[in-house]
Amino acid sequence: MSSIFQRRSVRSFLPKPVEDDKIERILRAGMEAPSAHNRRPWEFIVITGEADRQAIAGMSPYAKMAASAAAIIGVCVNLDLGGVENPEDTWWVQDLSAVTENILLQIVEEGLGGVWLGWYPDKDRVRAFADRFKFPPTVLPFSVIPLGYPAKKADGADRFDPRRVHYGVYGTQK
Template sequence: MSIVYKRRSIRKYQKKDVPDELVKEVIRAAMHAPSACNQQPWHFVVIRDAETRKKVAEIHPHAKMILEAPVAILVCGDPSLEKCKGFWVQDCSAAVENLLLRAAELGLGAVWCGVYPREDRVKSFQKLLGIPEHVIPFALVPMGYPAEQPTPEDRFKPERIHYEKW
């Protein structure tokens, strides 16, 4: 079965560190995502510090699992790097999906926690992590070795497919 079908959002993690090499590998996969005009408008902030993770859990109401995760990656978009204006959100979305799939291939668990377009979250992450004002925190991905194994589920819905016209 393809990793596309096996990947699940993991919110519980073992008390085991994730080596830097694996963190770099999932970011490498993220950087291989397609992007409009090959603009690659992304930046990544690796978060390991326990105090910083506590502050992140206070900022983001749906990211409490970061307290258990040994590492999190904040994917940010930089509109100043755009060649094709307006596509940074799609580009960063593709990067996050690549990151999630590579993490699953490596035996890691991860979950996508949205930051953008919630202005309060964007500003709070910029302040907490010293992110320049023109760089937009897009998605937080807590990651670690899974302490849960959700079963794959079939999400295929043929009624959502339209051929030629609606």
């Protein structure tokens, strides 16, 4: 079964570190993502230190599992790399979403689990993360991905819903 159908958010982890070669393959998968104009406006921060993981867990009410993850990958945009002259040009949000999904799928390929934590556009979360990790002003955290060896097996219920699919004209279904 492909990783797309196996993937589920994992929020509890074994107390076991993740090998560096796995982290590198996960980052490689992220950098294979498509991007508007092939700008690839991404950067990544890899965090493993306990105090940093605890701090991230406290930056969002929905990030408690970050404290017990083996590692955390911050998927970030560098607005300079994105060639963004107009701050309202947010094509990069789609680029970074594709990166985040690629990363989640490679995490499954590596026998690991992870969860996408929404960071951008929550201003408080973005500011807290950028300040702690000393980002320059043009770099913003987009998503935050705690990962590690899963503490339990995820269930993979089928979500296909034919009522959401329209053929030729809206409302026509098989």
